[in-house]
Amino acid sequence: MNFYQIFRPLIFKLDAEFAHNLAINFLKYFPNLATSCTINKKYKNLQQTLWSLDFKSPVGMAAGFDKNAEAIKALQQFGFGFVEVGTVTPKAQKGNDKPRLFRLQEDRAIINRLGFNNKGAEVFAKNISQNKTLKEIIGINIGKNKDTENAISDYILLLEKFYGSASYITVNISSPNTKNLRDLQKEDQLDLFLSTLILKARELEKLHNKKTPIWLKVAPDLTLEEQKTIAQIALKNKIDALIISNTTISRPQNLKSKNAQEVGGLSGEPLFEKSNEVLKNFYKFTEGQIVLVGVGGIKNAQDAYAKIKCGASLVQIYSGLIYQGFGVVEKINRDLSELVEKDGFKNISQAIGIDLAA
Ligand SMILES: Cc1cc2nc3c(=O)[nH]c(=O)nc-3n(C[C@H](O)[C@H](O)[C@H](O)COP(=O)(O)O)c2cc1C
Secondary structure, eight states, rough: OHHHHHHHHHTTTTTHHHHHHHHHHHHHHHHHHHHTOOOOOOGGGGEEEEEEEEESSSSETTSSSSSSOOOOHHGGGTTSSSSEEEEOOOOOOSSSSSOOOEEEGGTEEEEEEEOBBOOOOOHHHHHHHHHHSSSSOOEEEEOOOTTSSSHHHHHHHHOOOOOTTEEEEEEEEOOOOOOTGGGGGGGHHHHHHHHHHHHHHHHHHHHHHHOOOEEEEEEEEOOOHHHHHHHHHHHTTTOOOEEEEEOOSSOOOOOSSSSTSSSSSEEEEGGHHHHHHHHHHHHHHTTTOEEEEESSSOSSHHHHHHHHHHTEEEEEEEEEHHHTTTTTHHHHHHHHHHHHHOOOOOGGGTTTTEEEEE
C-alpha cells in the first residue's frame, strides 16, 4: 500500500473540488516534498521524437488538472512524458455554480461541470514563464470565455499569446460544459475555424522561428459520420495531432454511484471502451497520417498499451490519478516498457495501431 492509498479515504471525505484545490496548492508550494518519493526512471523503448520534441514516455498528464499552470514544477517530476495545462481562456472566469465536481467511487469515475474556471491568460502566462523549463514538454490547452460570441477571436488571441512558450497548443472545442462549444466540431463551422487558426499559426511560426504543433481535442459523443468529417477537415488543415477524447455526456446503463446522473462530462473507467472505439475510427479515417493521442479511462499500463495498439502514439491520464495517486505514472511506465519488450518490439512506436493492421 502506498502513501496515497493510505490517505485516500480521508481525502475522499473532503468535497471533491476542495480536495483538488488542496492538491494543487500542495504541489505548487511544496514541489520537492510532493515528489520526494518519486522514482523517475528512463525507459529507452518508450522514447519517441515527434515534431522535434523528445517524449521520454508516451504517458502525459491530461488537461484540466492544472488549469492555471501553477503546479508544473511538481507535475514534471512524476514521470510523465509531457504535461498539458489549461484549459485557459483569455479572461479569468469563475465557471459554473458549485457543487460541480463529483466522484463516482463505485465506478472509479468523475463527473465535472466546472465550465473552464480559470485565472485567465495573464496569470497563466506569468506562471508559465516562472515554472516552465526548456527541456520538459508542456502543452497549453486553450478555450473560449463563456460570454465570447465570436469564438475564433479568443482562440486567435491565445494562440498569439502562447505560441512562443508552449511545446504544443491544444485547441479545445470539446468541453461539454461551455454552451455551444461543441458546435465548433460541426462541419459547417470547423473548416473555417481551423483554417483561420492554422493561417495564424503559420504567421506565428515565421515570427518566432519555431514550429509549435497544433493539436485538436475532440469529444467522444460524435456519430461515425461526424468523426469521418472531422478527420477529413483535420487532414485538410494539416492539424498535427488529435486528442481522443474529452469527457462524455453519455451515461452507461451500468453506473452504480449515486452521482451518476449529475449533469456534466463523465471521465474515468466507464469512458475507456467508448473513447477507444472513437480512437480506432479516427485511426482508420486518418490512415495514420495524423498523430493520435488516446485519453479516457486509463488506469494501468495494459490500458495505455491498448490505446497505443488502437492507433495512439501518445496517451494521457487524469481520473486514474485521482483514484491511484501520481505514483501510478512510474508504474505505468515500467509495466509498459515490459509489455513492449515482451511483444518483441524495440520501441513503443512499433506497436502503434497494430490491432487494426489488416
Ligand atoms: C475535473 C476534470 C476537469 C477537466 N477539465 C478539462 C479542461 O479544462 N480541458 C480539457 O481539455 N479537458 C478537461 N478534462 C478532460 C480530461 O483532460 C480528459 O480528457 C478526460 O478526463 C478523460 O480522461 P480520464 O478518463 O483519464 O480522466 C477534465 C477532466 C476532469 C475529470
